Amino acid sequence: MNVKKVLNYGIMTVATFVYAAGVSLFLDPNGLAPGGVTGISVILNRVVGLETGTWIFLLNIPILAVGTWKFGLRFILSTIYCTILSAVFTNLLAPFGAVTEDPFLASVTGGALIAVGIGLVFRAGATTGGMDIIVRLLRCRMPYMKTGSLFLAMDALVVTLSAFVLRDIERALYAGFAIFITSVVLDLVLYGRDGAKLLYIISDHPESITKRVLEELDIGVTYVHGSGAYSGKQKHVILCVVHKNMSPRVEEIVRQEDPLSFMIITSATEIYGEGYKNIYSEKI
Numbered sequence: 001m002n003v004k005k006v007l008n009y010g011i012m013t014v015a016t017f018v019y020a021a022g023v024s025l026f027l028d029p030n031g032l033a034p035g036g037v038t039g040i041s042v043i044l045n046r047v048v049g050l051e052t053g054t055w056i057f058l059l060n061i062p063i064l065a066v067g068t069w070k071f072g073l074r075f076i077l078s079t080i081y082c083t084i085l086s087a088v089f090t091n092l093l094a095p096f097g098a099v100t101e102d103p104f105l106a107s108v109t110g111g112a113l114i115a116v117g118i119g120l121v122f123r124a125g126a127t128t129g130g131m132d133i134i135v136r137l138l139r140c141r142m143p144y145m146k147t148g149s150l151f152l153a154m155d156a157l158v159v160t161l162s163a164f165v166l167r168d169i170e171r172a173l174y175a176g177f178a179i180f181i182t183s184v185v186l187d188l189v190l191y192g193r194d195g196a197k198l199l200y201i202i203s204d205h206p207e208s209i210t211k212r213v214l215e216e217l218d219i220g221v222t223y224v225h226g227s228g229a230y231s232g233k234q235k236h237v238i239l240c241v242v243h244k245n246m247s248p249r250v251e252e253i254v255r256q257e258d259p260l261s262f263m264i265i266t267s268a269t270e271i272y273g274e275g276y277k278n279i280y281s282e283k284i
Contacts, residue, residue, distance in 0.1 A: 107177045
């Protein structure tokens, strides 16, 4: 076993503990079903009485079987490891009870901990089982959908179910807030804060603007050749992508060099290339 694999299993161990802490110390003792297999397990725990961690393990057996068929035994071995640890840690932490009985604090903290746990497990090349595998299957067919968004959609179904089964709409609403927090934090863990601004700058002074952007901000700039539909005049359109915190500095340079310039600023949620994500990295 190489060093990288040992490191990954170490990350998985810590991540599953964080995940279980979110469930056993915040959500489960407050009656909040956080969606997915874990949420279903919380519901079954209230209805049947078997421990939540045990239900997590039992419900994952058929899902792991499908995952083995689709992704292969090599991938699923690490997932089985994470699934078993999640179930064990969930049961081990359950006797400690709730850290807080405030449902709002429980939903925020629990949802965030679950997201961090899932995100770290995904980055280590595995899943915690359950909906994680289903999300991976859906991502194969719909790669344009973000992981957090898929979790949000499916978890909403479980939360709705909990409102009817447990007959507590208020708790279900808090659980819904928890999965929203999970969705936001999960995308942050997986994709990072690489959201940026895409700028198109049409100016009669592109050279002076480009020179200052390159020298003062050290940002790559591309010229896109264009022409005015009415005037027919040829122009260089400046195209550049910058981190959000640097966008105002570019705007200021443009205003100083050419107050009459035409500038379009839009959001770029995923950027591949130098300074951002590796284009050859696997999409999670």
